[in-house]
Amino acid sequence: MADAEPGVVPAVEATADDIATMEIRGAATIADAAAAALATQADRSGAESPAAFRRHLRAAARTLYETRPTAVSLPNALRYVLRGMDGETVADLRASTIARAEAFRRDLERAQETLGGIGANRLRDGDVVMTHCHSTDALACIDVALESGKAIEAIVKETRPRKQGHITARQLREWGVPVTVIVDNAARRYLDRADHVLVGADSIAADGSVINKVGTSGLAVNARERGVPVMVAAQTIKLHPDTMTGHTVEIELRDEREVLSDEERATIVGGGDDDESVAADDGLTVDNPAFDVTPARYVDAIVTERGQFPPESIVTLMRELFGETTDEPWTA
Ligand code: RUB
Numbered sequence: 001m002a003d004a005e006p007g008v009v010p011a012v013e014a015t016a017d018d019i020a021t022m023e024i025r026g027a028a029t030i031a032d033a034a035a036a037a038l039a040t041q042a043d044r045s046g047a048e049s050p051a052a053f054r055r056h057l058r059a060a061a062r063t064l065y066e067t068r069p070t071a072v073s074l075p076n077a078l079r080y081v082l083r084g085m086d087g088e089t090v091a092d093l094r095a096s097t098i099a100r101a102e103a104f105r106r107d108l109e110r111a112q113e114t115l116g117g118i119g120a121n122r123l124r125d126g127d128v129v130m131t132h133c134h135s136t137d138a139l140a141c142i143d144v145a146l147e148s149g150k151a152i153e154a155i156v157k158e159t160r161p162r163k164q165g166h167i168t169a170r171q172l173r174e175w176g177v178p179v180t181v182i183v184d185n186a187a188r189r190y191l192d193r194a195d196h197v198l199v200g201a202d203s204i205a206a207d208g209s210v211i212n213k214v215g216t217s218g219l220a221v222n223a224r225e226r227g228v229p230v231m232v233a234a235q236t237i238k239l240h241p242d243t244m245t246g247h248t249v250e251i252e253l254r255d256e257r258e259v260l261s262d263e264e265r266a267t268i269v270g271g272g273d274d275d276e277s278v279a280a281d282d283g284l285t286v287d288n289p290a291f292d293v294t295p296a297r298y299v300d301a302i303v304t305e306r307g308q309f310p311p312e313s314i315v316t317l318m319r320e321l322f323g324e325t326t327d328e329p330w331t332a
Helices: 010-020 025-046 050-065 071-085 088-121 136-147 167-174 186-193 218-228 239-245 262-269 309-322
Strands: 127-131 152-157 180-181 196-199 210-213 230-233 291-295 303-304 308-309
Touching: 010 025, 010 180, 025 050, 025 071, 025 088, 025 136, 050 071, 071 088, 071 180, 088 136, 088 210, 088 230, 088 303, 088 308, 136 152, 136 167, 136 196, 136 230, 152 167, 152 186, 167 180, 180 186, 186 218, 196 210, 196 218, 210 218, 218 230, 218 291, 239 309, 303 309, 308 309
Parallel strands: 127 152, 127 196, 152 180, 196 230, 230 303
Antiparallel strands: 210 291, 303 308
16 A cells, blocks of 8 residues: 555545555446545544644545546546535535546436436347446446346456456356357357447547557457447546546556466466566566447437446537636646
8 A cells, every 4th residue: 555645544545545446446346435535534534623624635536546547537536526515614615526436426326227227228128238347337238128127148358367257257147148158259250140249438439539447458359340339438537637638548558467477477488486586677567458449420319317328429419518627636
């Protein structure tokens, strides 16, 4: 765990740690946990002056912000809650921050339900859906389709290196959906059986490109070649306002041990625990990008709680919801 900033309560540090280590993961779940953590900070803050309270809240937001860089739902959640911090006394600041965080969490849940209804309209009775990673927004579409009596089958990509496909498969089996789990490399072969590719998003850029779990872009290109439509289920909290002013989305690079353990590395470069030469420079590089970018032209529809959009038109919604202001209130 990183050194704590003054005034940040341990529960916030624990949440930050859980996000960094992916105990808490997935863009919507991260946003929800971050808002809950700010409410906890407000509730437990020992600040004795309004200025100290505000300072500690900003420090808590910074601690959470620095955990994972790609999912924009995290800064969007922090910005939303901090903007609601209002009052002249510590008590008022506390109450307004907690109320704002609770409102955020309620809206998040409602948005996912609404989005699920819209996405479900694209699914027909008997359809086969191919998934990548684990997205609660994508699953919400299947959930509503099932509730309305449609039979859905799923082809679930395992999703190396963390195998979040297993979480998707478990959820779908709980709902009684017939599931076929495949390794990522089998996706193109199985696209012949799929009626839709259905994925979530960590961020959506102003040009309609979709940033999601690494492997999404290859899947989308293959799906286009096979004529299988690609649907992205993403609440508007996934829209990345900075991209309206030319910023790019940072792709998180994670620990190489998620790809290759120390033991596996040793089998490639030789040596063992007691071989000092392996540790230093063994000439083997392992890259582990967690996300990739799918250009808008490979995406058929972005489904949000505000309706379904062709990716190229998403910037209109982005401007409407976020304006041009993308300040970072936690840096003050
Ligand atoms: C998760 C991932 C998910 C999006 C959307 O990556 O790429 O598709 O976050 O999820 P990781 P949701 O496992 O690295 O966090 O729809 O639940 O917000």
